[in-house]
Amino acid sequence: MSNSIAAKSLADWLARIEAGHPTEIDLGLDRVSQVAGRLNLNFSQSKVITVAGTNGKGSSCSLLEAILQADGKSTGVYSSPHFIDYNERIRINGLNADNEVIVDAFEAIDAVRGEISLTYFEYGTLAALKIFSDAQLDFVILEVGLGGRLDAVNIIDADIAVITSIALDHIDWLGDSLESIGREKAGIFRAAKPAVIGLAQPPRSIIQHSSELNTPLYIRDQDFHMDLSAVSWNWAGLDKLGEHIAYLDLPLPKLPVRNAATVLQVLSLIAPDCPIEAIHKGLATADLTGRMQRAQLGDAEMILDVAHNPEAATYLAQQLLAEPANKKRTLVLGMLKDKDREAVIEALKPVVDSWKLVSLEGPRASTAAELKNLLGSNLEVDLYDSTQAALSELEGSLSSDDQVLVCGSFLTVTEALAWLKTR
16 A cells, blocks of 8 residues: 555545545546556456536436446446445446445555545546456446546547537636537547537537547437427437438436437447347436436425536426426525526526525535525525425425425535435
C-alpha cells in the first residue's frame, strides 16, 4: 500500500479517498491515465458504450443494460452519483458490486498510483474500470460524470459514443453556450467510430468535431425517428450498413421514450443481432431510481424525480400534465445555488398546488428562504429545515386525493429515499 495504512472497509476507503485530493473536481486525464496504465486494463473482449449528455444519461444506460441483459449479454454499468449506497455506481449484470469487490479495486489502485493524487470520482472510475476489465464483460456502459472531453471515463476509447441531450448546466466547467458545452461532450468521440445524438438539432460544434474525426453521426429525427401513440410506439432507424430498419408496436417504457429511441439506434449499430423479444422485455422492465419513481406517503402517491435544470423540469411538468388532473399536488423542492433555480420553478408552477420548500446541506445548497424569494407571492408556501422534516409533517395529513412530488436535486431525492427507508 502507498502513503498510508490500508483501509479495511468500504466506508473507510470512501472517507479516505474523499479527503485525499485538494479539490472535489479536477478535470483532466493525465493523472488518471497514468494510473490506469499501471492497472493494465483490458477491454479487448468488451464493446464499450460511453454516454454523455445534460439529461438522460442514466435513463439511457438503464435501457441499454435492460435490453442487453434480456438478450443474455454480460454487462457492466458505471454511473454517478449514488443515492444511498456507493455500490449503486458499479453494476455487473444488473446487480450492485459487492463491498469486497470495490475494496479490492481500491487497494489495487492504491498499490500502483505512487505519489499521484486522485479525486473521489477518479478513484471510483478506476475502480469500476478495474472491476469490469477483470470480469471480461460483453458490454461496458460508461456514464460520463461531467462534460466528456476531460471526464475520467474518457480515458477508455468507446466503440460507440452517445450524447443524449445538450442544455445549459455546469457552465463554470463547460462554458456558457450550447456550442461550448456540445464541444466538451463531443470529446468522447473517437476517430471513425459511430456516435448517436439524441438531439434533433445538435450544436454545430458536435457536427464539426465529428467531421474532424471522421465519426459517423446518427441524429434523432434525421437518421432515426419515433412515432408515439397512447399505448405503444414505433421506431425507425439505420443499421451499420445504412439500411433502413423499423420496430413497430413497442411497449411504452417507464423512462423517456426519446432516450429509448436513442438507445435503439445505438443497439442497431453495436448489437445488430439483438432480438425483438429482448428489446420488448428491456423496454418494459427498465427503470431508474429518482426518475418518475413512484412510492407511497401515507395515503397519497409520491413521485421522486431528480430534475434540477430547466430542461429536466420542463419534461417532468409535461409528464405530470399528461396525468389525470384529479389530485392536489404538493411539491417538496430543494435545490443547489449553482442551478437555474428561477427557470426550474417557472417550469413547475403549472403543475403544483402547494409548495414545501426545504433547505439542503452543504456549501452549494439553497435555503428554503432563498427559494421562497425566487418563488413570488400569492402561492401556498411552507418552509422546512430539511426534506425529512417536510415529509414527516405531510405524512399524517394526506389522503388518496393528494399527490406529493419531490424534486430539485439528487440531494433532495436522496434525503427522501433515506427517510422512506425508516418508515
